[in-house]
Amino acid sequence: MKQNIFSSGILLALLGYAAFAISDACSKGLAGHLDPFEVAFSGGVFGFLLLPFIRRPDEPYSDIFATNRPGMWVLRAVSTFVSTAASVMAFMLLPMPEALSLMFLMPFFVTIISVTILKEKVSFWTWLSVGIGFLGVLIVLRPGARAFHLGHVCAIVAALANASSVVAYRLAGDKSARLSLFGSSLFGPLIGDGLLMITHASWPHGLRVWALLFGYGFLAALGQLFMMMATAVAPANRVALPQYSQMVWAVAFSYLLFHQPLDNWTFMGIIVVTLSGMLNWIRQKLRFERMALEERWEHRHKHQADTAKPG
Numbered sequence: 001m002k003q004n005i006f007s008s009g010i011l012l013a014l015l016g017y018a019a020f021a022i023s024d025a026c027s028k029g030l031a032g033h034l035d036p037f038e039v040a041f042s043g044g045v046f047g048f049l050l051l052p053f054i055r056r057p058d059e060p061y062s063d064i065f066a067t068n069r070p071g072m073w074v075l076r077a078v079s080t081f082v083s084t085a086a087s088v089m090a091f092m093l094l095p096m097p098e099a100l101s102l103m104f105l106m107p108f109f110v111t112i113i114s115v116t117i118l119k120e121k122v123s124f125w126t127w128l129s130v131g132i133g134f135l136g137v138l139i140v141l142r143p144g145a146r147a148f149h150l151g152h153v154c155a156i157v158a159a160l161a162n163a164s165s166v167v168a169y170r171l172a173g174d175k176s177a178r179l180s181l182f183g184s185s186l187f188g189p190l191i192g193d194g195l196l197m198i199t200h201a202s203w204p205h206g207l208r209v210w211a212l213l214f215g216y217g218f219l220a221a222l223g224q225l226f227m228m229m230a231t232a233v234a235p236a237n238r239v240a241l242p243q244y245s246q247m248v249w250a251v252a253f254s255y256l257l258f259h260q261p262l263d264n265w266t267f268m269g270i271i272v273v274t275l276s277g278m279l280n281w282i283r284q285k286l287r288f289e290r291m292a293l294e295e296r297w298e299h300r301h302k303h304q305a306d307t308a309k310p311g
Contacts, residue, residue: 009233013242016226021249023219024091024100025257026212031092033209037197039216040084044190046217047182050225054182064183075168076184081192083161084220086154093151095260096250101140101273102155108134109163118167129279136272139265178228185224244274 030039055061067073090099108130114120141152169181204210247270254260262270 009230010242012226012230012233014245016223016230017242017246018249019219019223019226021246021253023216023223024087024096024246024250025253026215026219027088028091028096028253028258029212030209030216034202034204034213035197035200036089036092037085037193038201039213040081040088040189041193041197042213042217043084043220044186044188044193044217046214047186047221047224049218050221051179051182054178054225054228056178059179061179063179064187066180069171072168072171073180073184076165076181077188078192079161079165079168079188080185081188083158083165084189085193085196086158086161088216090151090155090158093149094155095262095266096254096258097247097262097270098140098266099151099155100247100250101266101270102137102152103159103162104133104273104277105137105156105159106162106166107277109160110166113163113167125279129276131276132279133273133276136269136274136276139269139272141269142265182224182228186221244277247274 027036027039051061051064055063065073087099087103090102093099111122111126111130115122141148204213251262251270254262
């Protein structure tokens, strides 16, 4: 039974990351057709279509704003707004694998925030993993050997915003309503990107543009739904590894759809970034298995001690 639950979590995570990757490809396909902020705004609009599937039967829609920590709700909303706007612009300006490799700096920023702001202790293996990931990003960027432009800045900003969102979810705790968690990710782009697009917005023309716009917004929200379902049936650390399947999608789309082949150095950097994520996943897997083994040993030892007591 456990194996079935685990398999379901992995499958849902793979579906979620596939939805994210196709959504990113849709945003890149809209380059030159719509303003980036207008594209990001659509993520909030089409995301509302999924609210009936997220809401429990006894859960009122007003729970979108229900939170014991309003500051964390606002932080999640602002972080989602910044990450959507920055990531759309990054994918429009850069090859997809290059943009995604920079966004994989998110664990590095989470670690920095955890140490400096949350005062959490971080193990040597975590530092090693994020250090290798940072090295991979440097190989992709190759400072001094190639031009550094707005697309790279946007991808890094998106990674930092995603890290802030992760910290906000962590601080919100497990007691936050699902609608509240999902709602903050909708209202951030709706308000933030909505304000930024006012002076540049234009009505989409053509079936292809409308299809790509819907694909971006709806699939981004669908990916979040799949990830919520995945973490509900399997531990979060076990559904983290499929995230790197996004890179496979990105490389395939870059070659087949957008005709942007990668040079050897960029390809090597992407491999290093991916290996750093796998190293962190393996470390977490071993840690949780050790904790589970210790818990079973303590339970067995306590049971033996109880049975040894005279009746």
